[in-house]
Amino acid sequence: MRRWQIVKCLGLICVIFVLFQFFLWFHFPSKGDRDLPTYDVKQMVKKVLTVWKDLEDTLFVIEPEILYKILEQENYSDNEGRCAVFCHITRKAVTFGVFGHRVAIPMVLSKFRRSGFAAVDAKEDNPDSHLKNPGSSPHQIITHIFLQDMEQPELTIHVVVFYPRSGFLWTSQIQMPTSDLSFGATAGAFDIFETRSITIDGLLISVPKSIRHFLHMKQNSHFLECNNDRAKMFYTQYPKDETEEAQRFQRKARQLLVKGKEVLDNLGVRFWLSSGTCLGWFRQCDIISYSKDVDFGIWIKDHKPEIIDAMERAGLPLKHVFGKVSDSYELSFKAGEVKLDIFFFYEEGDTMWNGGTDASSGEKLKYVFPKFDLCWTLLLDIRVRVPCPTQPYIEANYGKQWDIPVKSWDWKSNAFNVRPNGVWPKSEWKEVIQVY
Incomplete structure (x- = not known):
């Protein structure tokens, strides 16, 4: 028995040794191996472009690793005869993009399959179908394509399909994304962009016209779909107010949302939907x-002094200024009987906060x-940002029963996250309490 235990121990040691060798080989390749490409990305890209060349629209590279290398090689002359980009890509998946409204995606899949590629597609319900045909079955669209060449089955070409939505381009989330994929961990929202052709490593490829802007958009592209099922459940329990007064307010609130967004977008000031x-x-x-108003949030670090003048030039006169830029700053603008409130947020430890001022008492x-990040979404068919994750933000302000309407909301006492913060000295009231 003891001899058998010794044999088992020796066998286990041998297995551990072999696994350790594999670990070293994968994570610490030899000096010679470090200089060699893991996959023949250039050959794979060339094959894909050859198949694509007769299709209706452009296939463009959006793989960040490639785009960053292209930026590094801005002064690179292709006549030098060296492989400066594709031969240094070691990813298992390389990402391209295509505009879904310009090409018949099913035809793309069919052509690649006839050309010897394994082609798999991911489908999703058209997110706008419930708006165009309420009550009908959602129409499915192809949102991602995955291509593999049998000669290099370890390498995947990932094609992201961009679809137009309300003045921007939308990409869908992949239900089970892997770390090898640069796109698909979340849905995405991108400004509409153009492409251009360049020659890299002897290959004529297309890339976003402004690579730097595209990479910046990619870093801030996270898109959250509004939860229509939750909205239906809410309106089942609390029927929608269809009175003329309610509809009139919603029309004016939408107009104010559009105008406020236009002003802040032109100034390059990020804002998000806040409060009600x-x-x-x-x-x-x-x-x-x-609610009778529209509420925006802005990080105080993004504040610009031009905001007030720009709003007034857009026909939104100043209603009040509370606080100061260094503490509890708040602006309000009038649009008839509707107002736009802008709350500025300050960072403090692991929290964010905005201030409020009682004009009668100081x-x-x-x-x-x-703390939160910002994600894109749609409200009334307008692309805006919201805090994400959103529910902790909502619960902080409105508590766990946020789903129950409270029509007589008191901003000084009803909020779950309100805290006393002192009193403005009367000597500062002229500066910190300005009402027009």
Whole structure:
């Protein structure tokens, strides 16, 4: 028995040794191996472009690793006869893009399959189908294509299909993304962009016209679809207000949202839906008809002094200024009986907060939120940002019962995250409490 245990131990040691060797080989290749491409990406790209050349529209490279290398090689002359980009790509998947409204995607799949490629597609319900045909079955569209050549089965060409939506380009999330893929971990929203042709490593390829802008968009592209099922459940329990007064407010609120967005976009100031406007999007994919205002959030680091003048030039006169840029800053603008409130957010430890000021007493209040990022979404067919994840932001402000409407909301006492923050000295009231 003891001899058998020794044999088993020796066998286990041998297995561990072999696995350790594989680990060293994969993670610490020899000096000679480090200089060699893992896959023949150039050959694979050449084959894909050859198959694609007779199709209706351009296939363009969007793989970040390739685009960054192209930027590094801006002064590279192709006549030097060296492989400067594709021969240094070691990814198992290389990503291209195509505009889905310009090419028949099923025909693309068919052609690649006839050319000897293994081609797999990912489909998704058209996110706009419920708007065009309410109550009908959702129409499915192809959103991603995965191509493999039998000569290099370890290498995948990933084609992301961009679809136009409300003035931007949308890409879908892959249900089970892998770390090898540069796109698909989330849905994406991109500004509409053009492509251009360049010659790299002897291959004529297409890339986004502004590579730097595309890479910046990619880093900030996360898109959240409004939860229409949640909205339907909400309106089943609390029927939508269809009165003329409610519809009139929603029309004016949408106009104000468009105008405020235009001003801030032109200034390059990032904003997001905050307070009741964010709650309306999250809960019912709509503007809350009884809220009577539109609420934006802006990080104080993105503040620009030109905001007030730009809003007034756009026909939105200043209603009030509370606080100061260094503390509890808040702006409000008038659009008839509807107003646009802009709350500026400050970072403090692991939280974010915006301030409030009681104009009658000088009392300062602080509304505390967990830290958040920004994601794109659609509200009333307008592309805007929201905090993400959104639910912790909503619960911080409105509590766990955010799904129950509260029509008599008191901004000083009802908020779950409100905290006292001192009182403005009367000597500063002229500066920190300006009402017009």
